[in-house]
Amino acid sequence: MKQRLDRDTMGMRAAKELKDGDCVNLGFGIPTLCALYVPDGVRFETEAGLLGYGRLVMADEIDQADWHYIDASGRFCTPAPGMAIFDVVTSFAMIRSGRLISIMGGFQVSERGDLANWNTGGDALGGTIGGAMDLAVGSRMVIITMEHTTKEGKPRIVKKCTYPLTAKESVDLIVTDLAVIEVTPGGLLLKEVAPGWTADEIQGLTEAELIISPDLKEVEL
Amino acid sequence: MKQRLDRDTMGMRAAKELKDGDCVNLGFGIPTLCALYVPDGVRFETEAGLLGYGRLVMADEIDQADWHYIDASGRFCTPAPGMAIFDVVTSFAMIRSGRLISIMGGFQVSERGDLANWNTGGDALGGTIGGAMDLAVGSRMVIITMEHTTKEGKPRIVKKCTYPLTAKESVDLIVTDLAVIEVTPGGLLLKEVAPGWTADEIQGLTEAELIISPDLKEVEL
């Protein structure tokens, strides 16, 4: 029974934070999956200049794809009614003025909400920034989806990030395959755990200290 | 025979500086008259967001005017083929990146090319800036058209401006009702005089020292 959530379920849980009218930028990986689970009225933004695009073009549709529409991950996507096209000056005004929600992957999140998700190398050539820093600093809400631990079993939720930072104190919510954790001024608040897991077990896989929510419950979808 | 040039002639002379392909912002007053004399292929810009508009709407045509097009002086103008509409962010990038020629009126120009044309009062409420400072600083070429002297006969071309400055060292060419004067690194170069006037007479009405061009001639239209 002590399974970890699969990637689809994590995407579904992150998507639950969104509501009608929200505009969201979905990063590489798990966040892309959120697109399948968002409520009506949520629109997708890509920093390369689209708001309100449709769904991704699948590999078997590529012959029919209009190559002029590309999502935030560089995938072909479809236009949709109510879409707007704009340049990057407008795009980053959108991102930086706090009107977007950002769902991104992460390598590490610190107890203060510092985010590391662009670089595993330690120097400037160790990663690619793209829009990640702008999204982390500027978004109204930053949700990070990631596995709770590395492949080697080491915690990704740490006291202090060891990977180069994307931004300081920028994460609002962490959705992992084991837990949902809110970054609060007082520290990391453990709000939900995967079915069958206890708060103690989660703490055992987390370097940063967790505050256990009085309303702790199983992950709600 | 010692007439001063009339306003139309000054506009005509200033317009002679323009050539096919130039884009020009025409300020209030005499500069507006240049529009009648520019060569083919010159386009007009207004900082409020049009490039390549047509002619002004005259008072007796106002019933038919489309109110959506307004020139740099707040007058209704007509759209024209090849016009572009843009916002002020684009407009001032255009102005400040040195792609435009500016023809403006002036109160005073100094021997270094300092321009005073926004304020006769001495405090911030003594005038209206609009786009004048941007145009003076940013334009590829700044041409000032003005009467050579004030109504009281005082020189407008001075050693040092007494009116508040629009911009330092920004004027390239001065077209007055008496002379055409180029602002050079060495000083003010008197290049053309109105018919019947001598260089000495012009110097007598000019506070700043003039260098007489070896090619001094009558104003050419």
Next chain:
Amino acid sequence: MINKIFASFDEAVADIPDGAVIAVECWGYPATPHNLIAALKRKGTKDLTIITHCFIPQVFSEEHAALPAVLLPQMKKLISPIVGIMRLGAGGFVKEYVEKGMEVEIMGHGTLAARLYAGAAGLGGIYDPIGVGTILEEGKEKRVIKGKEYLFQEPLKPDYAFIAGHKVDKLGNLVYRGNYRSDQPVMAMAAKVTIVEVEQIVEVGDIDPEHVITPGIFVDRIVLIPPDGLGTPEKGRAVIDQLTQIESVRDLLFGKAD
């Protein structure tokens, strides 16, 4: 879909508190959100800071037009590159309010645009080449960068933007027409809350994505200009009639090149 459409101008401005900072376009009669300005006057909100491209006297009767100048008695501060019309006596009509304590901050129009952009882009400030060596230097930090002088300018982040649009879809995707555009897109991006009065509201999908100027994410509230609202062709006709009675303004707004 979130409903952004408000039934009246009064409802659209109902929550604006005393002390609010409001960016509002005014570029002659056509490109002005008259109805929102009139609603704010009715509401009587005090201590306003008004950011506008062009602050000219209320030369029209208020029955036909409402320029930002009708808000003068409610204002604490004015930020604008154009205060008055020079030929009418620049600044003259605000002096009474300045003497009573209203602050006026003037700057070049391009500096206004750049400061609004800076607000939208979350910048802490910019080094601007405009105003160096002029009275606008007063109180500003000056810095030499690569041999050239610049003035430090703070970003502008209005609480509200009042926008006069042409056509909007129900998501807020907005297009302007002609010079209606001007300062408005950057005002909409810089403001926390953007309120649009508009000639037409259309269905989602009716505006080509390539032609959207202000994406809907920047538009929070929409009010349709009713047939008897300000800014309509009929009211505009009345304004022209008034203008023909005022020689210098008429010359300024249309008419013979002088």
Next chain:
Amino acid sequence: MINKIFASFDEAVADIPDGAVIAVECWGYPATPHNLIAALKRKGTKDLTIITHCFIPQVFSEEHAALPAVLLPQMKKLISPIVGIMRLGAGGFVKEYVEKGMEVEIMGHGTLAARLYAGAAGLGGIYDPIGVGTILEEGKEKRVIKGKEYLFQEPLKPDYAFIAGHKVDKLGNLVYRGNYRSDQPVMAMAAKVTIVEVEQIVEVGDIDPEHVITPGIFVDRIVLIPPDGLGTPEKGRAVIDQLTQIESVRDLLFGKAD
């Protein structure tokens, strides 16, 4: 009317000197001025500084595509928010050139946009909130403004911009299509000379003034993409075929959400 149309890509880049700073969009295959890049490679111009949104490996055969990475042997400096594709080993393909002395300056994409805007608007610099507390702080002036930290960023003023456009009139008024737009309008505004490769050249008056994205004043040179040029649907088809041979890049560019 000044003729801005060049007969060939080689002529359009003929005057670019060694050491030039060039802004060039690259957002996957479609939004890239392949033909201008290929021409600059043929010309062999040295010591280039390349400013680009996305500097990814030249994964396609050069017969079908030319990304900025084909210029690597000619480059002195790279300025980009995306160097490599993380899953392919970020930066790996530039390391060889970095060891030979090529400089790499990375920054957030929004910082790139803001610095290009600053270049276009003649600003001396901006205080940017991005990168504070990260390794991008190194060597940057940090300043606290109203309690928040910012990094000083210099404007970017490229000598040339290479633009991939959709349709242009003979005055240079330009429209893009979909994500072709992206960084290109601000690159065109910031550059001293803007060179556009385009799918269609139309007559003056054929583009609605409301729909122009880059006004013609910013466009200096125009080259029509010929039927056998890069960036055409046929070449694109060949690229897709190649991509299907490269699993990870294929997944990245289209295909199943992972």
